[in-house]
Amino acid sequence: MDLDLIRRLSVPADTKVVLCVLDGLGGLPGPRGRTELEEAYPQHLDRLAEQGVLGQTLPVGYGITPGSGPGHLALFGYDPLRFEVGRGVLEATGIDFPLAASDVAARGNFCTLDADGRIVDRRAGRVPTEVTAEICAALEAGVHLPGVELFVRPVREHRFVLVLRGHALHDALTETDPQREGVAPLPAEPREPAAATTAALVNSFVVQARALIGGRDRANGLTLRGWAMRPDLPQLPELWKLRAAALALYPMYRGLARMVGMDVLDAGTNLETQIEALRTHWDAYDFFFLHYKPTDTAGEDGDFQRKQQAIRAFDACLPSLLALAPNVLVVTGDHSTPAVMAGHSWHPVPLLLHGDYVRSGDSTRFTEQACAHGALGTLPAREVLPIAFAHARRLTKFGA
Amino acid sequence: MDLDLIRRLSVPADTKVVLCVLDGLGGLPGPRGRTELEEAYPQHLDRLAEQGVLGQTLPVGYGITPGSGPGHLALFGYDPLRFEVGRGVLEATGIDFPLAASDVAARGNFCTLDADGRIVDRRAGRVPTEVTAEICAALEAGVHLPGVELFVRPVREHRFVLVLRGHALHDALTETDPQREGVAPLPAEPREPAAATTAALVNSFVVQARALIGGRDRANGLTLRGWAMRPDLPQLPELWKLRAAALALYPMYRGLARMVGMDVLDAGTNLETQIEALRTHWDAYDFFFLHYKPTDTAGEDGDFQRKQQAIRAFDACLPSLLALAPNVLVVTGDHSTPAVMAGHSWHPVPLLLHGDYVRSGDSTRFTEQACAHGALGTLPAREVLPIAFAHARRLTKFGA
Numbered sequence: 001m002d003l004d005l006i007r008r009l010s011v012p013a014d015t016k017v018v019l020c021v022l023d024g025l026g027g028l029p030g031p032r033g034r035t036e037l038e039e040a041y042p043q044h045l046d047r048l049a050e051q052g053v054l055g056q057t058l059p060v061g062y063g064i065t066p067g068s069g070p071g072h073l074a075l076f077g078y079d080p081l082r083f084e085v086g087r088g089v090l091e092a093t094g095i096d097f098p099l100a101a102s103d104v105a106a107r108g109n110f111c112t113l114d115a116d117g118r119i120v121d122r123r124a125g126r127v128p129t130e131v132t133a134e135i136c137a138a139l140e141a142g143v144h145l146p147g148v149e150l151f152v153r154p155v156r157e158h159r160f161v162l163v164l165r166g167h168a169l170h171d172a173l174t175e176t177d178p179q180r181e182g183v184a185p186l187p188a189e190p191r192e193p194a195a196a197t198t199a200a201l202v203n204s205f206v207v208q209a210r211a212l213i214g215g216r217d218r219a220n221g222l223t224l225r226g227w228a229m230r231p232d233l234p235q236l237p238e239l240w241k242l243r244a245a246a247l248a249l250y251p252m253y254r255g256l257a258r259m260v261g262m263d264v265l266d267a268g269t270n271l272e273t274q275i276e277a278l279r280t281h282w283d284a285y286d287f288f289f290l291h292y293k294p295t296d297t298a299g300e301d302g303d304f305q306r307k308q309q310a311i312r313a314f315d316a317c318l319p320s321l322l323a324l325a326p327n328v329l330v331v332t333g334d335h336s337t338p339a340v341m342a343g344h345s346w347h348p349v350p351l352l353l354h355g356d357y358v359r360s361g362d363s364t365r366f367t368e369q370a371c372a373h374g375a376l377g378t379l380p381a382r383e384v385l386p387i388a389f390a391h392a393r394r395l396t397k398f399g400a
Numbered sequence: 401m402d403l404d405l406i407r408r409l410s411v412p413a414d415t416k417v418v419l420c421v422l423d424g425l426g427g428l429p430g431p432r433g434r435t436e437l438e439e440a441y442p443q444h445l446d447r448l449a450e451q452g453v454l455g456q457t458l459p460v461g462y463g464i465t466p467g468s469g470p471g472h473l474a475l476f477g478y479d480p481l482r483f484e485v486g487r488g489v490l491e492a493t494g495i496d497f498p499l500a501a502s503d504v505a506a507r508g509n510f511c512t513l514d515a516d517g518r519i520v521d522r523r524a525g526r527v528p529t530e531v532t533a534e535i536c537a538a539l540e541a542g543v544h545l546p547g548v549e550l551f552v553r554p555v556r557e558h559r560f561v562l563v564l565r566g567h568a569l570h571d572a573l574t575e576t577d578p579q580r581e582g583v584a585p586l587p588a589e590p591r592e593p594a595a596a597t598t599a600a601l602v603n604s605f606v607v608q609a610r611a612l613i614g615g616r617d618r619a620n621g622l623t624l625r626g627w628a629m630r631p632d633l634p635q636l637p638e639l640w641k642l643r644a645a646a647l648a649l650y651p652m653y654r655g656l657a658r659m660v661g662m663d664v665l666d667a668g669t670n671l672e673t674q675i676e677a678l679r680t681h682w683d684a685y686d687f688f689f690l691h692y693k694p695t696d697t698a699g700e701d702g703d704f705q706r707k708q709q710a711i712r713a714f715d716a717c718l719p720s721l722l723a724l725a726p727n728v729l730v731v732t733g734d735h736s737t738p739a740v741m742a743g744h745s746w747h748p749v750p751l752l753l754h755g756d757y758v759r760s761g762d763s764t765r766f767t768e769q770a771c772a773h774g775a776l777g778t779l780p781a782r783e784v785l786p787i788a789f790a791h792a793r794r795l796t797k798f799g800a
Contacts (some may be wrong), residue, residue: 015414038768061401061405061786062401062779062786063788063790065796065798066797067799067800068799069799069800087800167478346795347757372774372776373762377777
């Protein structure tokens with residue numbers, strides 16, 4: 001739905017909506033000819049499928065394999081082709097770094113270089129987060145760029161975020177990460193003339209950084225990618241006239257939620273604590289986004305069995321969530337990650353809507369095939385939230 | 401998918417994609433209450449439907465009956481409402497005439513006029529191609545227009561192409577073909593002021609032509625329609641980073657394929673020789689468009705039985721195509737041509753996708769009804785190629 005139309009039709013209501021995103025949910029037939037969902041037989045989800053209504057979503061479009069950013073923006077109701085969120089911005093937001101509108105951010109990796117400056121380990125042996133924090137602090141204190149304020153902040157393991165704050169900075173830069181070992185990191189080059197100054201600043205940062213950390217055994221070099229500036233996203237609370245909260249364990253998803261105006265709650269360390277936090281904050285919010293990562297991790301690892309178990313583990317926790325009696329519960333994914341492909345894919349994503357005013361179909365199971373035949377049909381993922389909020393009586397009539 | 405997005409996400413790959421277009425494939429129930437596809441029981445297509453995934457396409461939009469031009473442009477991934485290809489351009493391209501960007505082309509018919517200049521036979525008794533060629537040569541040599549180079553070229557039987565090459569020519573002209581007998585051909589009139597000069601040139605051409613051929617017994621007159629200039633279509637090899645080839649027997653389809661950048665191969669005279677040519681050129685191309693006309697011809701003739709046989713004849717040749725083991729095989733139509741309507745229709749078109757990474761549905765047959773329930777859903781025809789190329793791993797991820 002068009003954002004202006006949402007703004008015009010949305011109304012406050014005393015209803016609760018929960019959006020559960022099982023990351024990478026959709027699958028493909030595995031060794032026994034059935035998909036992860038088909039083999040998992042998740043009893044609670046299957047029951048919800050019978051009581052509720054199914055469909056399948058296209059996060060970005062036909063044939064397009066979505067990254068996590070566009071996959072989530074679509075589920076939050078935004079056209080991911082219109083609002084692009086670069087990796088650097090995602091990472092910065094995910095560590096609570098307050099990006100200013102003119103900041104340029106990049107995702108960094110500490111890597112290990114040999115004596116000739118060639119990458120021998122792209123992740124520096126997944127150096128511990130504490131060590132990365134020390135290196136970041138040293139770089140932030142020791143590197144100086146004219147007219148630019150510099151932030152170097154640790155994420156997890158070898159990952160960090162670089163933020164440049166200054167005047168007329170530009171994010172149209174090439175990546176310094178060659179994406180393979182045996183070669184040296186690349187210089188940052190401007191992809192547009194306006195980015196030439198920023199490119200020079202970045203390359204100066206890299207030279208100074210090398211001087212400061214080059215003597216280390218490992219994590220003695222770095223690569224930078226995903227140059228980006230903050231997109232100007234309309235905020236969910238304003239668009240929908242509600243209070244929105246996120247329960248996500250991974251930085252990137254917390255960052256995405258914050259970017260659209262959700263409060264990011266302390267959700268502990270696992271699904272149980274996430275649902276516990278949801279219960280604690282039940283009265284304080286109208287809309288909850290719960291992110292569940294294990295389905296995607298297993299899919300990315302090509303582990304069919306583990307993805308199936310991750311679905312079952314989620315299913316086992318569903319009763320405690322249902323006990324809160326949300327008016328509308330949505331279970332879907334941000335994209336498909338079939339274990340047989342060990343990566344994201346373009347296949348449509350299963351969608352389940354349960355709750356008040358649902359016109360149920362004739363489904364008896366929550367599977368890709370049942371969703372393909374679901375009464376909601378095949379729809380863009382950005383229509384999921386409008387449909388959910390309609391069922392929660394949070395959208396008024398259009399026209400007389 | 402947006403063409404700029406295709407350009408951005410497409411990647412080369414070592415995979416083969418075959419698009420089989422059974423012209424006018426979709427049908428309607430005939431005398432026994434079943435459609436042509438339902439009665440044909442094509443055994444190989446039915447098996448592919450079971451292993452693959454089905455859907456139905458809308459070539460232009462709901463309720464719109466497509467011509468062959470828009471039907472094919474959509475299958476090649478273009479929005480037919482954005483890129484219109486006039487009949488004159490189609491015909492010129494189909495006879496290998498190298499149209500310049502500023503040329504104006506029309507499809508011509510030689511017709512037979514009575515003493516009063518009224519049309520008595522719109523096709524001049526389908527005068528043989530050789531005779532048409534002679535008349536065309538006489539006109540091209542004998543008609544002179546100020547400041548304009550003139551080309552009059554034979555197509556088949558009574559059909560020819562007229563091309564005007566000059567300065568500031570315009571294609572916004574009315575057609576001179578009254579589309580019925582018993583009346584005289586109409587003058588060409590400008591549909592916009594800018595086309596006034598071109599209209600005058602065309603009418604001068606008609607007067608001079610009448611003087612040259614008016615003494616003939618038949619084919620002593622002509623009609624002109626489908627005024628058009630060449631559209632500026634982005635080319636498939638550039639958009640998709642691949643080598644594309646067409647195996648089509650009819651000029652118009654070869655012309656369409658050439659217009660989007662395919663190499664048009666010598667494909668012989670029938671489906672067997674088309675598949676033979678496909679085999680011969682298998683290594684030299686990544687994408688093959690195979691056009692099959694008999695389904696449409698039978699449908700246009702209102703011959704239910706013959707359309708059903710045409711489907712079976714295609715089906716019988718499928719094993720030799722499958723023996724090449726394409727990574728992705730698409731079987732669909734450019735529009736529906738139900739025999740009971742004896743013409744093109746607006747009905748959705750059956751779509752079958754078979755090959756790598758297909759998430760199969762529960763179809764067991766390739767029929768209009770099975771396609772309407774297919775797991776791909778109902779989709780714009782211009783999404784078929786993006787979906788096929790995604791399955792062939794020729795589209796990379798969108799966003800981080």
